[in-house]
């Protein structure tokens with residue numbers, strides 16, 4: 001259910017509706033818009049009688065939301081959501097490039113990679129300190145030591161950092177050090193983790209599960225918003241298909257599909273989406289062309305010695321070249337890369 005306030009409704013009327021919703025045991029979500037305010041309602045297990053809200057002062061209309069997700073949908077909020085992370089805005093006219101290694105391995109590897117990606121034009125840094133590895137014998141990440149190295153990257157290079165929380169227990173630690181908490185593909189439907197990051201004070205980067213539909217991705221985002229955290233950036237990172245020329249099939253058609261259904265920003269990860277270095281630049285450019293709000297790209301100072309995802313990691317000079325090509329493409333598309 002969604003309460004749409006009239007154009008001239010004031011704060012007092014909005015507060016009264018919020019109070020009413022709370023008093024009947026439900027949760028209000030105030031969604032300010034450029035011309036009107038809407039108030040989403042969650043927490044109901046059955047239908048709500050719209051009459052009790054319709055008669056309140058300042059209320060324009062009360063509408064039922066027909067989709068299984070509400071707060072993430074365009075029905076509830078027409079304007080694109082903008083999410084600001086350390087001075088960088090996701091959603092809107094800019095195009096944000098996040099880059100860095102798959103995993104934080106050593107301080108030198110991380111800082112050197114950060115220096116290179118920053119000079120090439122990346123505005124956020126990525127790197128996993130907790131790694132969700134398919135084999136228990138693969139490198140699992142440095143844990144808190146890795147988070148400290150990421151904090152050093154932010155201090156020395158002024159780059160906000162994105163890093164993954166792999167379970168509920170790691171969220172508090174990640175929250176302390178990171179600017180954006182990543183929820184990985186394998187955890188897209190870890191509902192207790194989604195609820196926990198929904199109560200975090202940080203933006204969340206939610207990656208699409210490797211066999212999830214767009215609707216399932218949006219429902220996972222809904223878990224986070226319904227807990228009160230509206231700062232969710234979605235990420236298309238490829239789904240598993242029969243194709244064996246790539247690690248995953250990067251589903252770029254998900255971008256316009258999500259844009260139609262949701263107001264949340266969505267970025268493309270062509271690194272996990274292809275798994276092969278040579279395919280990353282063309283798919284990165286395609287991601288910009290289909291209207292994504294940004295990219296996340298794995299770059300390693302020495303990919304041949306990387307402890308994870310070396311074959312898909314770009315050499316710093318490849319990344320630099322890609323950034324130059326993206327700038328040209330942005331011009332043709334009337335967009336601009338956030339510098």
Ligand code: PEP
Nearest residue numbers: 102184185186207237272
């Ligand atoms: C990653 O970003 O390094 C990662 C593990 O990605 P995904 O969850 O998409 O596999």
Ligand code: MN
Nearest residue numbers: 102298308309
């Ligand atoms: Mn990786």
